[in-house]
Structure formats: C-alpha cells, structure tokens
Amino acid sequence: MKFVDEFRNPELIRRTAEEIRRLADPNRHYRLMEVCGGHTHAIYRFGLKDVLPPNIELIHGPGCPVCVLPMGRIDDALSIASDPNVIFAAFGDMMRVPGTHGSPLEHKARGMDVRIVYSPADAIKLAKANPDRHVMFFAIGFETTAPSTALTLQRARREGIRNFSVFCNHVTIIPAIRAILDSPDMRLDGFVGPGHVSTVIGCRPYEWIAQNQNKPIVVSGFEPLDILQSVLMLLRQLSAGEAKVENQYKRVVPWEGNSAALRAMADVFQLRPYFEWRGLGFISQSALRLRDEYADWDAERIFSVPGIRVTDPKAAQCGEVLKGVLRPAQCKLFGNECTPEHPIGALMVSSEGSCAAYYSYEHRKAAVAIKVGAEA
C-alpha cells in the first residue's frame, strides 16, 4: 500500500492542481478524454473534478469493456449456459449486466450454475474440480485481460483439458479510439491514455494519434496524482502547441509493451473481421477470436450460438454517453428508469462505467452546491 500512498499524497496533489490552474488558459475550454474506465472511476472516487478548474472538462471514453459489449453477446452466452451441464464462469463485474431476460446473476437465482472467478486460471481450476461438467469462461476485456485468457488457453491445450472453453469477447483499444476520432460531433483536445492496456501494447500504437490527428496523448496511471500529472502534461503540450505521445505511467508501462504477453495473444487470437460495439456500432478489426488451433476450446464453435442481436432501448442514450457526446446525467433515463440497482445500459453496471461512477459519487452532489470545510 505504501507504493500507492505516495501517489495519494495530498500536498503533492494540491501542488499539481495549483500548477494546472496556473497553466490553463482561462479563455480556452479544454476537452480531454480519459479513454479508460478505470480512470473514470478514479476521477469520481477521488473527487478530482472538484480539484480541476472548470474550463478543463474530462470526457469519459469507451474504455469500459463491460459497457461496450452488446446485449446480444450476453444472451448468446446465457443461451449456451442454459444447458445444465455447463458452468458459466465470469468476472464479478459481468454478473449484473442485463441480458434480454435478466443478468447472469438473475439467471443464477433461477438455478443456472453461474460462478464468479477472479482470473481465467480459476475457471481452469473449476473445470478440473468438475470433470463431468463443462466450464465456459466468459472472456472480456481489452488487451489488459486478453493475455491471461491466452495463457489459460495455452495451458488448457497443453494439459489436454477438454471440459473447458472460452466465449471470447476480447476487444482492442486502438480501433475504438479511431472510431471516436472519426465521429463528427467529437471535438477533443487530447487524451489521457489507458494505463493497464498500455502495459501490454506499450506506447507506440498511439503515435498515429499524435502524428496524424495532431492530438497529444499521455498514458496515465490510476492514482489521483497520476491523473493530475497527466492532465498537467497534456496542458504543457497544448500550451506549447505540441502533439506527442508521453508516458506518465513509466513505473508500470514500458514504451515497447510486454512482448511475452503480445506473443501469447498472437499465438491464441486472431482479429475478427468486424465486431459490434455497443454505442459505436460495427468496427472492423476491433475484436479477437480464437485461432483454428484452439477451435476445440472455442465456445462459439463447440456450441450452437443463436447469434442474438438486440437493439438497445430507444430511450437509452448509452452510445452518446460512451462516445462522450453526452454526459451521463444528460441521458433521458439517467437516475429515473436506469439506476445501478435497475440498470438498463451496462454503463450503469460496471464500476468503470461512467453512468455508475457518476451516479454513485456525483449524482446527488450535483443537486446542491456544497461547501465542505476541513473542520468537520
């Protein structure tokens, strides 16, 4: 924990915030997108919006894997898991994401065998402990989690574990950023770049953003000081008229990424020609599927998949919120029909979803202007 505390040092944070205020041009409105849902969560949790001057607007990006998953994929996986021989294993943040007929958790309450795992390796453990059942791991995430799925599949193949499969929903971050930048209603000044993804892919894949789009991007850590430092680095570039890729999260992110992780991914996965993203539509070469060598562990090939496509409820504006065009509270359903307890869109479920973060930490705060002294 000590390592974290240094990046939560109130004095350093105050000083960084002071420098940001000094550097920010009062006549300019800055729109900076934090791509990653982990950043969105941290910004709300630590109350960083209160620390930044009002003309620096942080726009929440698409980097919450649970949020960008179309509902049809959940329906498909639940349809496979309706076979009583199948154990549905997934990370905890998938459990409350609504499918057409309820979330995995609601299916569990009705008797489906749904288990929370903390890593894909736990799913292998489950498979070994239940040799006459089939364990399907619902794989989800950007390049952050894809390597652990890849290593798990390599192990399953090596050890010949046949009662295990992966329902793969892994997506890649760069095409999503490209889609955001191609969106005509989006005017951004720069990016707070994803930290965890970059530990795997490194910083090079962002260079086109700086070179072709002329936008600065700073790969950032997740502690309050990390995020403020990254904002400061972006401001420095903007005031100097520069656009380059910088790495604030050097203590974790190597510039070239993690070659072992990239090799494992390349061995197991190939790009899908296209994949549907909630809110962003179909994006070509934006998601991963299992290579033919791993077909025996690919739930989409072992089981018949209905291929369900569900359109989001018309009134829900998840897409606009995901792209950063609307703020969470500007969605018509926010806080009325759509709450963390009864989510309609996934943005309201995952702790990394901007709606859930906004609802939990900011929502009622916004209704009243509150002065908080240090004396309480």
Next chain:
Amino acid sequence: MSATHDARTAIATPRLRFRDPQIEMAHGAGGKASRRLIEGLFVPLLSPNETAPLGDAAHVTLNGSCVAITTDSFVVKPLRFPGGSIGELAVNGTVNDLAVSGARAEALVTTFVLESGLPTEVLSAEIRAMADATRAAGVRIVGGDTKVVEHGKADSMYISTTGIGAPIPGITLDPTSIRPGDKVMLSGPIGDHGITILLARGELDLQAEICSDTRSVLPFVQAMAQAAGPSIRWMRDPTRGGVATCLNELARDCGLGVVLQEDAIPVRDAVRGACELLGLEPLHIANEGQFLAVIAPDAADRALDAVRQTPGGEDARVIGEIREQPATAVLIATEYGGTRIIDMLVGDPLPRIC
C-alpha cells in the same frame, strides 16, 4: 383520524411496493434491495401500524416497563474464520443490536437449523463458542429450538438468536433530535470482518494478517452512556452494508446530510489493500464489533474519551458531522479537496458474511 381507522385502511389497502420478480442474494445483503424488501413487502403486511423508524431492535412496553427485542440469523460461510465463528457471531450479533438500541441484553433464545450429516464435533465447537460468548457478554440463553433438514438442503448449519433487553440507564436515543453540527463517531477500524470472511473462503490467492472484529460492543455503549447519556442521539452497528449503508439510512430518516472526512476513518492496511485489489469500498464492508453514534457537539469529546478509555476502544474517532446539506445523502471529503457521494450498498459483493 383515529388510530383504529388508520389500522383499518392500512389492512384494506397495504401499500406493497416490492415489485422485484424473484428473491436474489442482494435482498439479504443489507443494502438497498434489503430495504426495499422490508419496506415494500414485510412492513406493509406484517407491521402496518408500526410508526417507529426501522432500527436494530424494537421497543415494546410490557406491563408498564419498556423492553427491547430483536432477532438475527446467521448463515456465514465458512463456519469458522480467524477471530471468530458462527456461534460467537450469533451471540454478539444480537447482543450488539440491543446495545446500539440502548438496551442491555438479558436473555436469548436460539434456533438451530442443521444439515443431516453434520459432524457432532463441528456442532459442539459452535455450542462452546456460543457459551463463551454469552459469558463474555453477560447474557443467558434461556431456550431454543432445533430443526434438521436433509443433506444438501442446507449448508452445514444456520443459527438464529432472539434477544430481549432492558434499557441502559441514562440513554434516551431520539433520532428526531439530530441537528446540524452533531458529531458522528465510529468505534474503530472498519471492514475487518468482511475482508476476513472473504479471505477465509480461500477462493482468492490473497493472504493477510487480519481477523474478524466480532465482539460485544456493550461495554463501550455503557461507558458512553455514563459519560454522555442524554447527548447520544442515535446508534447503529454497521454490519451488512457497512458504515455507508447505516449512515445513508440515518441521512434518509432524519432528512439531513452526513459529511465525513475520509482521512479520519480508520481502515487497517490489510483491509485497504484487499479493497484496492478487489475494487471494493471499505465503507460498504461488514463489521461485527463496531458501532456508529451521533452525539451532540458539546458532549462529543466526553463520549469519545469514554469509548477510548474502554479496552478495545482506543481507535474510536469522530469521522464527520451532520449538516443541512446534502439533505438525505452522505458526502465524503477526500484528502485532496474533492468530494464524492457515498451511496448505500448496491448488489451483494460478499454474500453470506454473517
């Protein structure tokens, strides 16, 4: 309108607001869903004429004297964990519900639901734990009931305890007297119990030197009653749903805001570390040996000193205060000059914690 008339209309049209199609784990997690179930289904049908706010114990008058009564059931998994076990929880949980309602537990009755095939040594260990806990808390067990269900129809054993208690002299809890400026006190570090149970299940490759905080809080409440009795407005023990859920209920019930200072809230490093790793909020994690109190500002120091001088109460702190705003919500001021709202627990991150 007469009381009888009220009763009749209530029976004719109970206001059932519970619309969830099925019962899920969250309904037992002590957070929003539990509250909805109780207020939307149980209270309208079972207690339509009760006007007292929902608390940890009910107060009834028998032949002119007031007694407090409460009941609690225990389904914790695993049965034993560092710092305690289901038997110990079953006694302390009920003793504490009475204590924070301003009552001293006098007698308990208990029910066991046992799974056929349960080894006797497992049961007898829990009975011994209960006996030890009753001695420590100074309460008697005066009766009980036993049921056995088929193997596989229950998970080893469940225990329920019901307790009655007499008012602790000097305490008159009155939530309607809560005013802006009142202080919020917490008896010690939060989250120990919940995180201990989580780690004791062995499902995570995480280890930490930590044990459950299960204990009777009665000695602290008694010490506080002596030092500042009439100035204590409200007390709760933050079990399931944690400190955040209790304080949100408080804010809602009194129509005022609760403002906390994040750096004043004691959290052990092991708990903080586990929460960071797992994305949990310590304020939502269950405790079994802590309590929260709202105290009039002029008596806060006296009350705090009394708790701190009681063995085990050294870490008690004032963690915040009551304000006009944000009405009905809990706001936490971070060390960095920012703020965030802390809501009740939603969903059930840690099922079967007690």
